[in-house]
Amino acid sequence: MHIGDLAERAGVTVRAVRYYESRGLVQPGRAANGYRTYGDEDVAVVREVKALLSLGLTAEQTYPFVECLRAGNDRADVCPASLSAYRTRIAAVDDRIAELTELRARLTDLLSDAETYPEKARAR
Amino acid sequence: MHIGDLAERAGVTVRAVRYYESRGLVQPGRAANGYRTYGDEDVAVVREVKALLSLGLTAEQTYPFVECLRAGNDRADVCPASLSAYRTRIAAVDDRIAELTELRARLTDLLSDAETYPEKARAR
DNA sequence: CTTGACCTTGACGCTGGGGTGAAGGTTTAC
């Protein structure tokens, strides 16, 4: 299978596939004419990478999932390293939520403070 | 007062002051030699802008606060437009928190699903 | 034999906001 077929089957662009390759996530063979050649298993890999990227993982962080698939598992996320990657991502999301919650608290404090500022002290 | 004095008093760099000017937040006069000249009130403006930027507002969104100060108010946030800008920012933070919370839920679903995947079905 | 649908590598663009850096020149301060 050539890159265009793979891209179509996996639901990504040709450009994205080449990008994934540059990140070490797919390793196609080469035909005599230089064309990249892929197997059916690469479709699952590319689909998995796409799904994980949409969950906010970086390309690098999808690596354990790809390895898990290559090891012959039906699912990319049943390997310990994949579970760990999930937990890392969840922790990062939690951190970000905590930051935003803290920021929100500062903003509401400022707002209520400004709202209750004595009218008479205002200019005009 | 020249730009260097203002920057030092407000706790920002000279470059940042010129950047704020490019965003229309400060409008210095000019001395005969071309140097920018500032008044004491500009110190408060720059400090306010700096504080608001650290709260995640964009330069443009600090505009009402700057106007509020220029109108002669002691505080930049007692004007209706400032309160409104606070509320807008809070709403944006809330939206982001909601997105992340939703994302977190998807991740934990995937994690628990993968964790409970039957051992016997795993490769190796 | 030619069209057009593939493929190749390489390189730059974009998004986005708040800046920073460099270059090249004038003015002020000590």
Next chain:
DNA sequence: GTAAACCTTCACCCCAGCGTCAAGGTCAAG
């Protein structure tokens, strides 16, 4: 007289995941 502070304009940075040419090679169909 020279260092420090000022001026302007232009460009670049971060961050990742691509998009979009450019300039060409390959291949099956009609």
